[in-house]
Each structure stands twice: as C-alpha cells, then as structure tokens.
Amino acid sequence: MAASGRGAAEGVMVRHLVAFGLAFVCISAQAGIVREAAGRVIVSGQIAPEDASRLLDLLARNPGIDTVLFHECRGGTLGAANAFATIIRDRKLKTLAAGQCTSACALAFLAGVPRRFEAVPGFSMIGLHAPRLPDSSGPSSDAVSQKMLQWVERATGGKLSKEVMDLIASSWAPASGVMFMSYNVGSVRMSRTVYCDGTQDGTLEKCRTLRGADALxxxxVTE
Structure with missing residues (x-):
C-alpha cells in the first residue's frame, strides 16, 4: 500500500477505534437475548446460564439451524459461557461474531467449528480477559482462572502465543483484555489485535498493538 493510502487507512481505523472504545467502557446491562432469525440463532446482551435453555428450545424447534451468531454479546457469567459452549460443541454448531463479542460470549463463541467474523460492513471484536469477581474488585480464584485459560488453550488448538495468553491471564480489571478486531477500510477487510490494561478510558486506539497476533x-477464528 502506498504511503498516502496507508495513512488514509490508518485514519479510518482510528475513527472506528475511538467510537468503538466508548461503547466498550459502557457495557450494557441488557439481559441476554436469544432469538432465531434468517435460519440461525442470534445471541445478544449479557448471557446467564438460564439463557442456554432458550438456545436448546430454538434448536429443537428449528432442526435445520447450524449456526449461532454472537451479535453485540457483551459478556455474562462463566456458568453461562460453559452452558452455551457445551451445547455448541455437542451439536457441532458453527459460530459467527459481529459487533462486540466479549468475555463470556467470546468463550462460548470459541466452541464453534468453524468460527469466523461475520462478513458484514463495520467493526467487530472478540475480547478475552481473565475471570473477575462479580463486583469487579479483583480476580477470581486461581483455580477458576486456570480452568478458563485451559479451556481457551484447548479451543484455540494451542495456537495462542505465550505473550497473548499471559496478557489474557493478567487482565481482570474492568475494560482490560486482549481484543481481536476485524474492520473494513474501503472494500478491504483488515485485522488488528490490541491489549488494553484498563487505563485507556475505554478508547481502543490507546491500547497496545500486538503485532503478528491476528485472530486467525x-x-x-478458524477461517
């Protein structure tokens, strides 16, 4: 890419990151929404274990569904992540991510094979961090954290670099974690991965870029 083209692309990316970062720090308290649309299940909001029963119900009533789309799905509990992941893994479902897919939603997303970013215009992100206490006052126990990290390592086929795994493991503070991003610059789909330590005021452009650590x-993602 020529210097002028690269500069323009970076400008577009920064505008996306600034706007998107504001949404990241103001995570919605919206309850989990699990619905069927266009022949797939769409999961949004913050998921709870009981939301998994809705997923099972939709799959039972729509046996042709083979895909779960996590769209603006912004976390939940580890119990919810496990419940959704178990269903997705056992049913051999595909998963897609669009908009924000973070925390518990990202863990559930990792159970899908194949899995990828939804091919839509705009900006999507898969964010992972270490488990934290319900009031965000500190990290969860070492046992809980290790169990989650082992699940992530298995789900990614051992492809996560030690640097990325260590950063995820240390990211228990609010608005911290490793963010795998996919976005459009003109007609070109771009990717970027950043680490936020929670001191960036929710603005992703201030987070540290992790080079050579794209989602694929x-x-x-697997494709």
Missing amino acids: SQGI
Missing part, C-alpha cells in the same frame, strides 16, 4: 493465527 491465534486460533480465535
């Missing part, structure tokens, strides 16, 4: 190479 790290096993976060």
Whole structure:
C-alpha cells in the first residue's frame, strides 16, 4: 500500500477505534437475548446460564439451524459461557461474531467449528480477559482462572502465543483484555489485535498493538 493510502487507512481505523472504545467502557446491562432469525440463532446482551435453555428450545424447534451468531454479546457469567459452549460443541454448531463479542460470549463463541467474523460492513471484536469477581474488585480464584485459560488453550488448538495468553491471564480489571478486531477500510477487510490494561478510558486506539497476533493465527477464528 502506498504511503498516502496507508495513512488514509490508518485514519479510518482510528475513527472506528475511538467510537468503538466508548461503547466498550459502557457495557450494557441488557439481559441476554436469544432469538432465531434468517435460519440461525442470534445471541445478544449479557448471557446467564438460564439463557442456554432458550438456545436448546430454538434448536429443537428449528432442526435445520447450524449456526449461532454472537451479535453485540457483551459478556455474562462463566456458568453461562460453559452452558452455551457445551451445547455448541455437542451439536457441532458453527459460530459467527459481529459487533462486540466479549468475555463470556467470546468463550462460548470459541466452541464453534468453524468460527469466523461475520462478513458484514463495520467493526467487530472478540475480547478475552481473565475471570473477575462479580463486583469487579479483583480476580477470581486461581483455580477458576486456570480452568478458563485451559479451556481457551484447548479451543484455540494451542495456537495462542505465550505473550497473548499471559496478557489474557493478567487482565481482570474492568475494560482490560486482549481484543481481536476485524474492520473494513474501503472494500478491504483488515485485522488488528490490541491489549488494553484498563487505563485507556475505554478508547481502543490507546491500547497496545500486538503485532503478528491476528485472530486467525491465534486460533480465535478458524477461517
């Protein structure tokens, strides 16, 4: 890419990151929404374990569904992540991510094979962090954290680099974590991965870029 083209692309990316970062710090308290549309299940909001029963119900009533789309799905509990992941894994469902797919939603997303970013215009992100206490006052126990990290390592086929895994493991503070991003610059789909330590005021452009750690190479997506 020529210097002028590269500069324009970076300008577009920064505008996306600034706007998107504001949404990241103001995570919605919206309850989980699990619905069927266009022959697939769409999961949004913050998921709870009981939301998994809705997924089972939709699959039972729509046996042709083979895909779960996590769209603006912004977390939940580890119990919810496990419940959704178990269903997705056992049913051999595909998963897609669009908009924000973070925290518990990202863990559930990793159970899908194949899995990828939804091919839509705009900006999408898969964000992972270490488990934290319900009031965000500190990290969860070492046992809980290790169990989650082992699940991530298995789900990604051991492709996560030690640097990325260590950063995820240390990211328990609010608005911290490793963010795998996919976005459009003109007609070209771009990717970028950043680490936020929670001091960036929710603005992703201030987070540190992790070079060579795109979502595909790290096993976060499979295609």
